[in-house]
Amino acid sequence: MLSITEENYIKALLKIGSQSEEKAAAGINELSAHLGVKPATATDMFKKLKEKKLVDYKKYGKISLTEEGRNKALSIVRKHRLWETFLFQKLGFTWDEVHEVAEQLEHIKSPKLVSKLEEYLDFPEFDPHGDPIPKANGEMVPLDKMVLSDLKPGDTCIVVAVKDTSILFLKYLEKLGVNIGTQIKVIEKVPFDSSLLLTIEDQEPRNVSIKFSESLFVRK
Amino acid sequence: MLSITEENYIKALLKIGSQSEEKAAAGINELSAHLGVKPATATDMFKKLKEKKLVDYKKYGKISLTEEGRNKALSIVRKHRLWETFLFQKLGFTWDEVHEVAEQLEHIKSPKLVSKLEEYLDFPEFDPHGDPIPKANGEMVPLDKMVLSDLKPGDTCIVVAVKDTSILFLKYLEKLGVNIGTQIKVIEKVPFDSSLLLTIEDQEPRNVSIKFSESLFVRK
DNA sequence: TACAATAGTTAGAGTACTCTAACAAATAAA
DNA sequence: TTTATTTGTTAGAGTACTCTAACTATTGTA
Numbered sequence: 001m002l003s004i005t006e007e008n009y010i011k012a013l014l015k016i017g018s019q020s021e022e023k024a025a026a027g028i029n030e031l032s033a034h035l036g037v038k039p040a041t042a043t044d045m046f047k048k049l050k051e052k053k054l055v056d057y058k059k060y061g062k063i064s065l066t067e068e069g070r071n072k073a074l075s076i077v078r079k080h081r082l083w084e085t086f087l088f089q090k091l092g093f094t095w096d097e098v099h100e101v102a103e104q105l106e107h108i109k110s111p112k113l114v115s116k117l118e119e120y121l122d123f124p125e126f127d128p129h130g131d132p133i134p135k136a137n138g139e140m141v142p143l144d145k146m147v148l149s150d151l152k153p154g155d156t157c158i159v160v161a162v163k164d165t166s167i168l169f170l171k172y173l174e175k176l177g178v179n180i181g182t183q184i185k186v187i188e189k190v191p192f193d194s195s196l197l198l199t200i201e202d203q204e205p206r207n208v209s210i211k212f213s214e215s216l217f218v219r220k
Numbered sequence: 221m222l223s224i225t226e227e228n229y230i231k232a233l234l235k236i237g238s239q240s241e242e243k244a245a246a247g248i249n250e251l252s253a254h255l256g257v258k259p260a261t262a263t264d265m266f267k268k269l270k271e272k273k274l275v276d277y278k279k280y281g282k283i284s285l286t287e288e289g290r291n292k293a294l295s296i297v298r299k300h301r302l303w304e305t306f307l308f309q310k311l312g313f314t315w316d317e318v319h320e321v322a323e324q325l326e327h328i329k330s331p332k333l334v335s336k337l338e339e340y341l342d343f344p345e346f347d348p349h350g351d352p353i354p355k356a357n358g359e360m361v362p363l364d365k366m367v368l369s370d371l372k373p374g375d376t377c378i379v380v381a382v383k384d385t386s387i388l389f390l391k392y393l394e395k396l397g398v399n400i401g402t403q404i405k406v407i408e409k410v411p412f413d414s415s416l417l418l419t420i421e422d423q424e425p426r427n428v429s430i431k432f433s434e435s436l437f438v439r440k
Numbered sequence: 441t442a443c444a445a446t447a448g449t450t451a452g453a454g455t456a457c458t459c460t461a462a463c464a465a466a467t468a469a470a
Numbered sequence: 471t472t473t474a475t476t477t478g479t480t481a482g483a484g485t486a487c488t489c490t491a492a493c494t495a496t497t498g499t500a
Binding site: 268 | 486487
Binding site: 441442443444445446447448449450451452453454455456457458459460461462463464465466467468469470 | 471472473474475476477478479480481482483484485486487488489490491492493494495496497498499500
C-alpha cells in the first residue's frame, strides 16, 4: 500500500516523463520543483521507491517508472480525472476549480469506488480539461493533438485539451469563451512577437500571445 | 488546519461523548481503544489538542470537547454521513460497505464540495444507517429513538437507525430483511436470556438475542 | 483507611517525511 | 582539457505520530 506522498512522487514522474519524448525519464531537480520539495528530499524518496521496484534509478542518472510503477501512477491519474469529471458534470464545479479537489480525492483507496464512479459517469473518455481518462486496465485513448501555435494562417481547429491547467489560464479561457470543443480559426501570425490573430467561434477576431497559443491543445 | 489524525481524535471524542449522558466526557483508555492507539499516544495527542483549544482536559481528568472542538467534530460527522448517503444512493454501495470508504472521504478539505454534495443529494436529513446529518451550522434533527430491547411484548415499532455499525451486524440485518423504516412487532420476551420473539414486517416470527435487540434503534 | 486494581502519565525511542549545509559528479564553456 | 556551472548526494537535524516500559494518581474494596 502506497502512502499519499509516495503516490504523488510517482504521479509527478508519470507527468513529467510523458511530456518529454523517448524513454520518459526525468531529473531530480525538475521532479523536486514539480513536487514542491527540495532535491535532497526527492533523492531520498526515489531511493525508497527504487527499493519498492516502482522506479528505475541509479546515482546521478535519470529516473523513470518501472512497469509496475507506471500502472500505479496511471491508476492515480485515472482516479484524478474521474473525480474531475464528477465534480464538473454532477456537482457543477467550474473548469478551474476541479483540479485542486481532485488532488485530494485521487488518494482515496477503494477499487469499488473507482469502478462505481466510472459507471455512474457513464464511462467517460475525457476529463473536463480534455485529457483522456485511463481505463481500469491502464489503456487510454491516444489524443491526437497539437499546440495552437503550430497552426498556420488559414487553419481551422477544435480545442481538445489544455496544456497549462493553472487557474489563471483557465479563468482567461472562460473569459474568452474557450472550452473543449470550441472552434478556432487562425487569421494571421504576427512575425514580431509570434502572437496570433484568431477568431473564436463566431466572435470578432482577437490577438493572443505566443504563451497563450502554446498552452492550448487543438486538433485540425 | 487539522491533520487527518487530529480530526479522528476529536471525532472519537464526539462519538464516545455523545453516547454517555451528561457532560459528554470520556476517559483516555476508552478513547485510545476506540482509536486503535495506545493510551500513551492518546495522552500526548489530547495535550496537543488542548493547546489548540479543541478539548478541555487536565491531568488524570476526563476529556471533553470545547465549543470549537465540537463544531469541528460535527463538520467531520456531517461530511461522513453525506458521503455515506452519496455512496448508498448514487453509487449503489450496500449498507455495510459505505462506512469504510466514508472514513476516508470525510477528510477531504473543501467547503464547496460539502455544500455542493449536500445540494446534489437534495439536503438529506438522515444517512443510510438512519443517523441524522448535521447541517452546515451544526444543527441536527434530534432522533427520538430507543433500543429495541426496551420494548414490551405487544409493542410495534419502526427501525430508525443502527447502534452497531459493524459489518457483521449490518450483513445480518440484510439477511433478516431489516432496513431503516422496517416495521417490527415484539411478540414475547424470553425471561431466561432476555431474547425477543418478534415479527419483521410480514415474516414468520423469529427469535433474536439480547445483543441483537440492544444494537437496533427504533421509534414506537 | 489501607491496599489492590484500574487508569493515566512520562521518558526514551522508532518511522516517515521534510529541511539546510556541505560536498561530489556530470556537463558545458572557455 | 581545464575550469566553471549545473545537477545530484550525503549527513545531520526537526516535526508529527506512534510505540514500550516504567512510573504515578485515582478508585474501589476489604
